[in-house]
Amino acid sequence: MDGAVERGARYLNDTYWPITYAHMRRTADFQNRVFENYARRDGLVFFDVAKDFPRDPDPFSDAIHMMPDGLRLQAWIYLQRIVPVIESRLSSRRWPRPARASSSTEWATSHPPVVTRAELLASCGK
DSSP, X not given: XXXXXXXXXXXXXXXXXXXXHHHHHHHHHHHHHHHHHHXXXXXXXXXXXHHHSOSOSTXXXXXXXXXXXXXXXXXXXXXXXXXXXXXXXXXXXXXXXXOOOOSOOHHHHOOOOOOOHHHHHHHTTO
Protein backbone atom coordinates (compact mmCIF):
# COMPACT_ATOMS: atom_id res chain seq x y z
CA MET A 1 0.00 0.00 0.00
CA ASP A 2 1.49 3.37 -0.94
CA GLY A 3 1.77 6.20 1.59
CA ALA A 4 -1.25 8.27 0.52
CA VAL A 5 -3.57 5.27 0.37
CA GLU A 6 -2.27 4.02 3.72
CA ARG A 7 -2.78 7.46 5.33
CA GLY A 8 -6.32 7.65 3.96
CA ALA A 9 -7.18 4.13 5.09
CA ARG A 10 -5.78 4.76 8.57
CA TYR A 11 -7.71 8.03 8.82
CA LEU A 12 -10.97 6.38 7.81
CA ASN A 13 -10.46 3.25 9.89
CA ASP A 14 -9.18 4.93 13.05
CA THR A 15 -10.48 8.49 13.18
CA TYR A 16 -13.90 8.13 11.59
CA TRP A 17 -14.77 4.55 12.47
CA PRO A 18 -17.56 3.32 12.20
CA ILE A 19 -18.37 5.82 9.44
CA THR A 20 -17.50 4.36 6.05
CA TYR A 21 -16.02 6.09 3.04
CA ALA A 22 -19.38 5.62 1.28
CA HIS A 23 -21.09 7.65 4.03
CA MET A 24 -18.45 10.38 3.80
CA ARG A 25 -18.79 10.48 0.00
CA ARG A 26 -22.58 10.78 0.23
CA THR A 27 -22.24 13.57 2.79
CA ALA A 28 -19.78 15.48 0.59
CA ASP A 29 -22.01 15.00 -2.47
CA PHE A 30 -25.01 16.25 -0.48
CA GLN A 31 -23.05 19.29 0.69
CA ASN A 32 -22.10 20.11 -2.90
CA ARG A 33 -25.75 19.79 -4.01
CA VAL A 34 -26.84 22.16 -1.21
CA PHE A 35 -24.22 24.75 -2.24
CA GLU A 36 -25.10 24.37 -5.93
CA ASN A 37 -28.84 24.83 -5.25
CA TYR A 38 -28.13 27.82 -3.00
CA ALA A 39 -26.03 29.42 -5.74
CA ARG A 40 -28.63 28.72 -8.41
CA ARG A 41 -31.45 30.12 -6.25
CA ASP A 42 -29.56 33.35 -5.50
CA GLY A 43 -28.02 33.80 -8.95
CA LEU A 44 -24.47 33.09 -7.76
CA VAL A 45 -21.67 31.33 -9.59
CA PHE A 46 -20.96 27.79 -8.35
CA PHE A 47 -17.80 25.93 -9.27
CA ASP A 48 -18.07 22.17 -8.83
CA VAL A 49 -14.36 21.63 -8.29
CA ALA A 50 -14.95 18.15 -6.88
CA LYS A 51 -16.25 17.07 -10.30
CA ASP A 52 -12.95 18.05 -11.95
CA PHE A 53 -10.65 16.91 -9.15
CA PRO A 54 -8.88 13.61 -9.87
CA ARG A 55 -9.93 10.60 -7.79
CA ASP A 56 -6.39 10.18 -6.54
CA PRO A 57 -5.32 9.98 -2.89
CA ASP A 58 -1.87 11.52 -3.51
CA PRO A 59 -2.97 15.20 -3.15
CA PHE A 60 -4.47 14.41 0.27
CA SER A 61 -2.93 13.93 3.69
CA ASP A 62 -6.02 12.01 4.82
CA ALA A 63 -9.53 11.39 3.53
CA ILE A 64 -10.44 15.09 3.71
CA HIS A 65 -7.44 17.42 4.00
CA MET A 66 -5.26 18.37 1.07
CA MET A 67 -1.49 18.61 1.00
CA PRO A 68 0.20 21.60 -0.70
CA ASP A 69 0.13 19.97 -4.16
CA GLY A 70 -3.59 19.27 -3.76
CA LEU A 71 -4.25 22.87 -2.77
CA ARG A 72 -2.30 24.11 -5.79
CA LEU A 73 -4.35 21.85 -8.07
CA GLN A 74 -7.57 23.08 -6.45
CA ALA A 75 -6.50 26.71 -6.96
CA TRP A 76 -5.63 25.98 -10.61
CA ILE A 77 -9.08 24.45 -11.20
CA TYR A 78 -10.74 27.50 -9.59
CA LEU A 79 -8.64 29.83 -11.73
CA GLN A 80 -9.63 27.99 -14.91
CA ARG A 81 -13.29 28.36 -13.96
CA ILE A 82 -13.25 31.97 -12.75
CA VAL A 83 -11.32 33.59 -15.61
CA PRO A 84 -14.16 33.06 -18.15
CA VAL A 85 -16.66 34.49 -15.64
CA ILE A 86 -14.49 37.59 -15.13
CA GLU A 87 -13.93 38.03 -18.87
CA SER A 88 -17.67 37.69 -19.55
CA ARG A 89 -18.61 40.25 -16.92
CA LEU A 90 -15.98 42.70 -18.12
CA SER A 91 -16.97 42.38 -21.79
CA SER A 92 -20.68 42.75 -20.99
CA ARG A 93 -19.84 45.79 -18.84
CA ARG A 94 -21.44 44.25 -15.77
CA TRP A 95 -18.06 44.88 -14.13
CA PRO A 96 -16.83 47.23 -12.84
CA ARG A 97 -19.99 48.68 -11.40
CA PRO A 98 -20.11 52.43 -10.87
CA ALA A 99 -19.53 53.54 -7.31
CA ARG A 100 -22.65 54.47 -5.41
CA ALA A 101 -22.78 57.49 -3.18
CA SER A 102 -23.37 56.46 0.39
CA SER A 103 -26.36 58.03 2.07
CA SER A 104 -24.59 57.86 5.40
CA THR A 105 -21.04 58.72 6.29
CA GLU A 106 -21.47 57.78 9.94
CA TRP A 107 -19.22 54.78 9.48
CA ALA A 108 -16.37 57.13 8.50
CA THR A 109 -16.81 59.58 11.35
CA SER A 110 -17.73 57.39 14.30
CA HIS A 111 -15.06 55.86 16.50
CA PRO A 112 -15.32 52.42 18.06
CA PRO A 113 -15.24 52.37 21.85
CA VAL A 114 -11.82 51.90 23.39
CA VAL A 115 -11.63 49.27 26.10
CA THR A 116 -8.76 49.19 28.53
CA ARG A 117 -6.94 45.99 29.41
CA ALA A 118 -8.41 46.13 32.92
CA GLU A 119 -11.98 46.43 31.55
CA LEU A 120 -11.38 43.56 29.17
CA LEU A 121 -10.02 41.31 31.92
CA ALA A 122 -12.89 42.31 34.22
CA SER A 123 -15.41 41.26 31.59
CA CYS A 124 -13.74 37.82 31.48
CA GLY A 125 -14.43 37.27 35.17
CA LYS A 126 -10.77 37.59 36.21
